[in-house]
Amino acid sequence: MDSNRNSAPKSAHAASAGGVEPNYLNAHKGIWSWMTTVDHKRLGIMYLVGILTFFAAGGIFALLVRTQLLGKIFGGPGKQDWLFSGDTYNKLFTLHGAVMVFLVIIPSIPASLGNFFLPLMLGAKDVAFPKLNLMSFYVYVLGGCFLLFSILTGAVDTGWTFYTPYSSTTSTSVVSAVMGVFILGFSSILTGVNFIVTIHKMRAPGLTWTRLPLFVWAQYATSLIQVLATPVLAITLMLLAIERTMGVGIFDPKLGGDPVLFQHFFWFYSHPAVYIMILPGFGVISEIITVNSRKQIFGYKAIAMSSVAIAVIGFLVWGHHMFTSGQSELASAVFSFLTFAVAVPTAIKVFSWVATMYGGSIRLNSAMCYALAFLFLFTIGGLTGLFLGSLSVDIHLHDTYFVVAHFHYVMMGGTMTAFVGALHHWWPKMTGRMLSEFWGKVGCFFVFVGFNITFLSQFLLGTKGMPRRYANYLPEFQTLHQISTVGSYLLGLGFLITLIYMIQSLINGEKASKNPWEAMSLEWQTDSPPIEHNFHVQPVVKHGPYEFPEIDHSLARGGH
């Protein structure tokens, strides 16, 4: 597994040092050069720092929530609030959800790694609109500030879904939070526009659509959803803000509105948003598994097209969040059917990833460990979705911990595992340093085990009937809750270990070569870290992204 370690990083480094050309990190100096940069790589790094900061904050909120749910350990059952009052608890889970969804998971892979690597993978010097890209970043910061302002002025207690009429009547600072999410939406839209144009117009000579790395395909599908779905969320939240400030009856039945309308509006965005969150993860996994198996991806076209299929069908399933809310029977039936339909392209992807490993030569580095963890966790997340897509079973499980566990398996076990895996995969390219393989695997182990303990127990809580968003609970749920909380501490420990060895790597990590994983896509053909304008000479592409030299073509048509 460590054979790549000794594969001549020194000579590669010497070559780039001989070139004298400064890399993107030291081409310009000073904080101002970062604040005003239009370099997609620097913007990617700035997003990454922001996202990881918010991830830490959201994680702390989650740990506080889980600690409350230990229940009163000493002296009696968990019936009573013991650490926080109901109000404080409600704010904590709302902040956890809003920060994680809008500030972490949605921008996670696209804004940080997408910004950094999309142009590199395309052989371009930058994204199509670098200034717009800088603006997106500041819009993101501004949106974050609004959310922060909301926290400082008393926070919100509506849940991240902002359901009306609770959100139009509660006394907490909903308007600034909603405006924050509104603004973040525009950051997401502008990034999406930028990426679509970049993929269409900025590909290097010879880089045809079927030679694109699958990460690029996934980004493409994601960007389409970002551009098409986010405006509807924006207008919904604007209407909610208008309702609150001016007393207009759009969603509040007391003023003549319709509360279920909000749910339609909200999920019309927020279900596709789930695919904004997971599709880039799919892209990352396709890259990590192929590079570390030294094989062509199994069914390139099927995987690429299933991303697009998921993006399209994903627009038509929002009603499966509303089986109990009183939409028409016909609507529920159609949404249920389409929900099952979206499972097919997802299954195709999972099968194809596993099949890719067949006959390969698998290098178990920490990125690959995260990819395997992703397969394990995402498979559980996907399969448990079937319970929720099925009408009669969903009636029982809706708004219980089963749902909580399901989407954490998809969002956290899926997207965040892929994100952390991607950080391990591309870390050498971004920073020019290697990460500790040993500690990488230790961290991965804690994350994996902690995650499963935390959320498997929540599936059982859900089937037992434990509703979500409860500050306390009946005694019969306490054991499972306590197991879950212990798991969450292990999970937190895993991420803490990861943070520590990442900092260590920045300080005195081993220098990385150009291409430590011997990948074939374009981002690995330039220096680590890349020079300011990405490539010394314009690359010309002559083969697909996964045509590794180890592939034994003499075996073709034989033996399989």
Next chain:
Amino acid sequence: MNLGFALGHLMAQAANTASWWKPIQASAHASSVDSLFNFIMYLCFFFFVLIIGAMIYFVVKYRRKEGVPIKTSPIKGNHTLEIVWSVIPGILLVIMFAWGFKDWLAIAVVPANAMEVRVTGQKWNWTFTYPKEGIVSPDLVVPAGQTIKLVMTSKDVLHSFYIPDFRIKRDVVPGRYSVLWFDPAEEATHQIFCTEYCGTSHSNMLSKVKVLSSEKYEQWIANGGEEEGGAGGKPIPLAEKGKKLYESRGCVACHSVDGTAKVGPSWKGAYGTAHKFADGSSLASTDENYIRESILVPGAKVVAGYPNVMPSYQGQLNDKQIESIIEYIKSLK
């Protein structure tokens, strides 16, 4: 692999008693929901073992070994395989959809002979009204063997009415009526939850379904919805009755009886003490009239420092019940 199946089987067998991971099956609908649940669960176990088993097998078998020249298979895809693994899950998914749809249609249509009970959700308690008898109750008391139709609405925000033992749930929406029905078979008590987040005391918005034999139910109706005492039993002191109402009608969600301030002021020592109100006025000594007004028109005089959020109990507590609560507050010195 076998462990998974064995575990699943064990879980499926423990159907009629509440297991550590599943509520009891209190109706025919509950068991048919569970059948589909188990069907999906077995399929999930199968596919999970298939996928993760293959993954682990490949990782072990094709793991890179030191000193062995790396040669990998040129395989790029296999149309037959790809079609097989799209079509077979596709068929299974259609079966799951159809099964879920069928069961769900069955609970979407209310049987004709159902007995109707009105349900009102408000922050943070449930009220059940029996339209024929004019009884108002904090618990859903029903006779065994009778189909019950619930006509539900909310006074403030969204709530959701959930009885795990019957596997039924429906959102309760202000400004409209939603309907739910179930078939209580045996005498038992079942938990009711609110499952749509509704604020501060969402997690205390609990109630019970009490399924009685038809004789006991008739008795309960005859007593005007009072459970014990009254006709046959000993009379209960008003204060004690007030304490029961305090616990069952949602007062407990916002008012403490030990002096701590929650959403509303504590009841401890409230009677006979002075209060300042949000509008600047004040009261030298809290009396019966003020308590009564606070129950029926909570917004009239709000104690300074507390939000004006209490819903009115007009029409939900009768005079006798209000008196009981007043006596209870008096008893909290």
Next chain:
Amino acid sequence: MGEQQSSQAAAAGQHHPKYLAHHFESMEQQNASGKLGMWLFLGQEVLFFSGLFLAYTLARIFYPETFLAAHELLDWKLGALNTIFLLTSSLTMALAVRGAQINSKPTMFWNILATLLLGGAFMVVKYIEYSHKFHDGLLPGHFFDAAKAMHNGHPANIPGAPAIFFAIYFTMTGTHGLHVLIGMLLMLWLLVRINRGDFNSENHVFLENVGLYWHIVDLIWIFLFPLLYLVR
């Protein structure tokens, strides 16, 4: 046209036009990117407004009688005047783009100025309408003042929920007006750049994009006008 010339130049690898950003290979690529980006943005705009149109539709289904009665309180003559202003401004905008294609600086300058002024005229009329509504208490939500409306000679009882009608009216025309204002700011910037000589037949994608944006703003008004002012 010029694009062909530039692509040949880029292919020859010598002449690097001064308007060509460093990360593009050719003017052709730069212009095509700019246009595709704008079209995507406009798609986003349409979806943004579609949310508002949906809210309008639902409110109208809930309160048909309100919409019928309340639209009488809007002045269709002022609305029609504004429609004429915007349609004319779309024409002058198109002429300005034409000016760029034929390398005529005065054509660009005067037409953009005309567009800007027409946009300004639209906003002035909007201001007159809005201040009239404010004066009469015809406002959204709990700002709606029925007594004031009646006092100012409006029908005593508007059936249904007039507060919602005016909420929809102000939200839709307000959001649209904000877009007009943004368009006018962009045109001020255009005037500066035209004066500086930034645009010619080879490089005018920014001018063209502002034009596309302006046409969309115009188009949305074409829908708003009949839906709000001419309900019948």
